[in-house]
Amino acid sequence: MSVVEAGVAPLAVEDLVMEYDGAPVIDGLSLAVPRDAFTVIVGPNGCGKSTLLRALARTMKPRAGRVLLDGAPIGDLRGKEVARRVALLPQSPIAPEAITVGDLVARGRYPHQGLLRQWSDADARAVEGALAATETAELRDRLVSSLSGGQRQRVWLAMALAQDTGLLLLDEPTTFLDIAHQYEMLSLCARLHREGRTLVAVLHDLNQAARFATHLVVMRDGAVVAQGPPSDIITAELVESVFGMPARIIPDPVTGTPLVVPAT
Amino acid sequence: MSATTTGPTTTDTTPTVLAGGQRLVLLGSRTRPWFAVVVRTRAGAVGAAFLVLAAVLAVATLTLGELGIPLAELPGVLAGEGSRAQEWTLFTSRLPRLGVAVLAGAAFGVSGAIFQSVTRNPLGSPDVIGLGAGAAAGAAAAALVWPGLVPTPVGALVGAFVAIAAVYLGTGRGFGAPHRMVVVGIATGAMALAFVQLALVRASRESAQEVAVWITGSLAARATEHVQVIALAVVVLLPLALVLTRPLQLAEMGDDLATGVGASVRFSRPAAVVVAVLLTGAAVSVSGPIAFVALTAPQIARRLTRSSGPGILAAACCGAFLLVLADLVAQYALPGTLLPVGVVTAGVGGIYLAFLLVREWKQVSV
Numbered sequence: 001m002s003v004v005e006a007g008v009a010p011l012a013v014e015d016l017v018m019e020y021d022g023a024p025v026i027d028g029l030s031l032a033v034p035r036d037a038f039t040v041i042v043g044p045n046g047c048g049k050s051t052l053l054r055a056l057a058r059t060m061k062p063r064a065g066r067v068l069l070d071g072a073p074i075g076d077l078r079g080k081e082v083a084r085r086v087a088l089l090p091q092s093p094i095a096p097e098a099i100t101v102g103d104l105v106a107r108g109r110y111p112h113q114g115l116l117r118q119w120s121d122a123d124a125r126a127v128e129g130a131l132a133a134t135e136t137a138e139l140r141d142r143l144v145s146s147l148s149g150g151q152r153q154r155v156w157l158a159m160a161l162a163q164d165t166g167l168l169l170l171d172e173p174t175t176f177l178d179i180a181h182q183y184e185m186l187s188l189c190a191r192l193h194r195e196g197r198t199l200v201a202v203l204h205d206l207n208q209a210a211r212f213a214t215h216l217v218v219m220r221d222g223a224v225v226a227q228g229p230p231s232d233i234i235t236a237e238l239v240e241s242v243f244g245m246p247a248r249i250i251p252d253p254v255t256g257t258p259l260v261v262p263a264t
Numbered sequence: 265m266s267a268t269t270t271g272p273t274t275t276d277t278t279p280t281v282l283a284g285g286q287r288l289v290l291l292g293s294r295t296r297p298w299f300a301v302v303v304r305t306r307a308g309a310v311g312a313a314f315l316v317l318a319a320v321l322a323v324a325t326l327t328l329g330e331l332g333i334p335l336a337e338l339p340g341v342l343a344g345e346g347s348r349a350q351e352w353t354l355f356t357s358r359l360p361r362l363g364v365a366v367l368a369g370a371a372f373g374v375s376g377a378i379f380q381s382v383t384r385n386p387l388g389s390p391d392v393i394g395l396g397a398g399a400a401a402g403a404a405a406a407a408l409v410w411p412g413l414v415p416t417p418v419g420a421l422v423g424a425f426v427a428i429a430a431v432y433l434g435t436g437r438g439f440g441a442p443h444r445m446v447v448v449g450i451a452t453g454a455m456a457l458a459f460v461q462l463a464l465v466r467a468s469r470e471s472a473q474e475v476a477v478w479i480t481g482s483l484a485a486r487a488t489e490h491v492q493v494i495a496l497a498v499v500v501l502l503p504l505a506l507v508l509t510r511p512l513q514l515a516e517m518g519d520d521l522a523t524g525v526g527a528s529v530r531f532s533r534p535a536a537v538v539v540a541v542l543l544t545g546a547a548v549s550v551s552g553p554i555a556f557v558a559l560t561a562p563q564i565a566r567r568l569t570r571s572s573g574p575g576i577l578a579a580a581c582c583g584a585f586l587l588v589l590a591d592l593v594a595q596y597a598l599p600g601t602l603l604p605v606g607v608v609t610a611g612v613g614g615i616y617l618a619f620l621l622v623r624e625w626k627q628v629s630v
Binding site: 088092097098108120171 | 288297298299300301302384507510513514516517518519520521523524525526527528566570571572573
């Protein structure tokens, strides 16, 4: 599919080439993120899924090709301008010493502020909204260092939400969480999507991806192998060819989404 | 919505009291101010306390000692009504010395705050990562190895920049590898000190003596032109450091996160490093590489303000206070002996450095 076919995609890459120290990880990839979807990118380790997200979040410069935000090359836009439209939850952010939850979330307002206008009523409202949406309002005065892993991840998400963007990128948001908090986090993401945001996440777990994604992107060796609604594209053949593991696909008894069961 | 954070929300005006002991300073209309800067109440109080203490110590440095001007006569002499001897003491000797102490202390404090923020490590201060040593090597090169080529202060500045360039290249990833910066910086500092020793050994005794005192860091015999140099540096560079505070704060949380909120790490980090190197260079050129003020001042300020950012202004106030205090101790601690101030700061700061190294070592080995 091309960018033109999809209308102007909120976020897209064209002929993307990404390299680490001269070794190409992605070599000529094009992808359009559908508007109002919860897109999840999956694939085996080293397939380039995180690298693709890094290109979308402009935390890594493409070797060649373009990243387009609402059709405009993202490299031509100012950093704050982009940050008012796209927020990122990175994989391992560092919480400063002695910072409270409220202060941390407030830092997400940076792209809306100026040198001489560091706080406004809109900032206060956005922070309140982000705390409420992530159910972290009662943690406001706690030190981030005193929180549990699940609480902390929700606080980082709140900081990204405070940016008040239509697009939200999440780089393996469940990696350091136990299973209950993984589902809590993903359910929260699904709710944010239902409330009208466009989400793009990289996930490790194929079954979690199949359950929560509305648009699944499957990658292997730096290329997109398949994309579409999970129930349309997940087949035993696809799983075997991408992950090298024989599998059977059954309906998830809870949600009806595809459930991948190893058949080894 | 909690009342503690935003106060009444029935009006459209921006509340001025924020969460966590912060206040909003507003200028212009309440509904649409053109100036709305967040001030941490605690940080403001700590900075003011340091300034008051520094002022008290400043009066002490002017009044103590054989040539000291009695407190009762001080306002008169300041107004130009003292004897010639008193005026000489005040305007030619003690005030320039005090001015250099205050301003160089502030410069060291800010430089340390910036470097510790960039390296995300209290050990990453300019005196630990080889900037002071680099400046000393530059000074030694200018004064002893190639005398007459450039003035000694210029040599110091060049040395500081050479040292930071060595750190930049040595990490392999520029300033994007905070922990490597500390390790490479310590190595750079060791090499720079070796160069200083070499230069001192090969130099004639008199000039070596002079440079050795300067390299220890001394505020003796400061003149008005020294005050002018460091005042110019602080007046120009401190506002730049303040502008970079918020991007630095975000960069401390990781490059990805900073980029995500639109704070350009690629620009702000090198800019902050240049500001810090210039501040260190200016301070070193008027006072010598006084050790450990840059290491300790920002950390003391951070502890006291409980702030979660570089805390530029508090570090400046704390640095000024520390250097005035250290100079007072250097002059009067041992009766009959005038110590170079760098001996005092190195003695006290060295203990703190040892504490930091032990803590770091524990963290690594656990």
